[in-house]
Amino acid sequence: MDTRDTPEQAELRRAARQLARRLGPRAVADLDDATRTKRLLAAVRDAGWLELRDDAGDTGGEPVAGAVETAIVADALAETVADVAFSGPVLAADLARRAAAPRRDGALVAYSADLVGAAVVGGDATATSTFAVDAETEAGDAAYVLVPDGDGFRLGAVPLDGATGGADLTRAVRAIPAGVAVSRPAGGRLLTRDDVASWTALGLALTSADLVGLMRGVLDVTVAYATERKQYGVAVGSFQAVQHLLAEAHCLMEGSRSVALHASWAADELAPDDALAAGRVAKAYCARAARTVCETAVQVHGGIGNTWECIVHVYLRRALLSSQWFGDDGLQLSELVRTRLTRTGAGAPPGEALRSGSGSDH
């Protein structure tokens, strides 16, 4: 066992952080700077990061890079709330790779209304609204859905239209209305329930990595503020009441980093159900931690932390979306209860879990 980065991973981490710091927004007003966001998107594309989970060779083969490397980029981009689509398109490419479907530029995944997993559509058209998360500004025209077929799923697609919005100011969510037609690409491979479990494990690992990056970034911003901001003639960060809040937040971030690293490793290296369990542990911990850490950041910023101009709410909003995407801590815990604390210990197959919004109760 050696959980340290390899030299290549360390170099990727360094490069990704450097890019995110150079081109991410430094202030809320920067979110409207279209020149910067175009440069950021171009830089991420040029680095090849949107292709990390594409097929390395023939269709249906291994990805270009591991889940660990993909999570390293997700973590780095989140540190500066970089407003560029990454996990969304990468997860779509990964799903297409598993289904041996040809690459579609700018494709995303249409998620169920609770954002817990890829939408499963039985008929010719969607029955409910679905949501494409992390919609690129230059997104393509398709969002993947899962079409049940025997014991598994075929990869289907719905047109990627509908209004963009969402609470996260850095990654758009496109609401795809109910009733859109589902197309079924010819060829490709049946996605087994194990494929869907492994893909879900990757989604949990990437959203957990995003939360870790957010925690580190928002803490850096907040520690700097607590050092500068003076009251009673001294820096507010010199008061133990403030120090203890920040120390707790730092510990939560460190614990999150440990579980998220493991989930990213597990996504490629462990059997699907074990990878999924590792992802659920990581997401449960990171989602709770990130909420506390971001709330601490708002509190330590005082009044100014509650204004639109202060960047901490950009972190908090992004954390709220990353928490819900693939399920928040409550969902993960109910899944862990289902798999670990029922008499049989077996529970429903992963596909079922994807469809049930809040997890089954007993």
Next chain:
Amino acid sequence: MDFRDSAEEAAFRARFRAWLADNNPALPASSTDDEYWARQAEWHTALYDAGFFGLSWPASYGGHDLPTVFDVILDDELAAAGAPPRPSLGYLVQGITTHGSDAIKDRFLPGLISGRERWCQGFSEPDAGSDLASLRTTATPDGDEYVIDGHKIWTSYSDVADWCFLLARTDSDVPKHKGLTAFAVPMRQPGIEQRPLRMINGVTNEFGQVLFDHARVPAANMIGAPGEGWRVAMTIVSHEREPGELGYVARYAKTVKELEHRVRADPGAYRADQREAVAWAYVQAEMLRLHVCRRLSERLDGIEHGPGGSVDKLLMTWVEQTVGAAALDVSGPDAALDPDDVALKTYLYGRAQSVMGGTSQIQKNIVATRILGLPT
């Protein structure tokens, strides 16, 4: 990045698992029963004699010169088998290794590591808790000996100890941090009185008070130089704060496993919030296991005696208290009606974790000023 066993690690794991299958003493959880403390020495020597103790310590003193990640395997397997955790004394080994002379290391490390000589740690005093440097126990030179007078408290295993790693004041004319010196004091002598402490969960065999009244220690038993005591103490407490050094991961995993077993046996008997509390305790225990994997991997770059131990101590404390709270939740009314309820004892024992080895408040001060760089 690889969380999987190497070939060498896998072979070690298989060997330990096989040994454990025949040698699990089935002791009660340390937190809940005096029997554990009474039989801890037996467990220590059994592990040592089989070659499963002191894995990362120098082979010349009875260790095995293995990377610290092997301790993760040990803890994994102990937890999986429901076996007792390994005795925690890595911090004393670190203290002696870092500060002791060759003569001190040769004399004391083999017995400490093998478990043939039992040790306790005499740091805290009734009036020197968080403010440890204000301690008042004195060591006064007298020929080639020092005479010890004072009162120590929270002295773990003092009743069975052969030696006390004692911190005493040797110079009252310098600032408080600079007048302290560390000694290996023989416990079996007339000038020492033991008083057991009964803790809130009823356990009496873990902690004691020790009164020194003209006890004597050879000057040759000094650990480090005169006046170096504070640095020695800081080395020890920084390791005392590390779950990887303490082996507590196995203890928490064992409790969680027992809780899961209890709920799984009759899931319908528990409310959704009780089951969720157990799942959250599992998440927390897993976090600590993985965090220790990461920390011990980082040690492959070399051992650091830094403030990072305070982060780990806080995480460990939250885990212990979350697991204790889950036990209490699952036990429900039993914990209120039965004074011997194991969940009640586990919960009560966990309250001390945010005090011992430096309170959570002290740890947060350290994290804030030394890691985050906040002003004082």
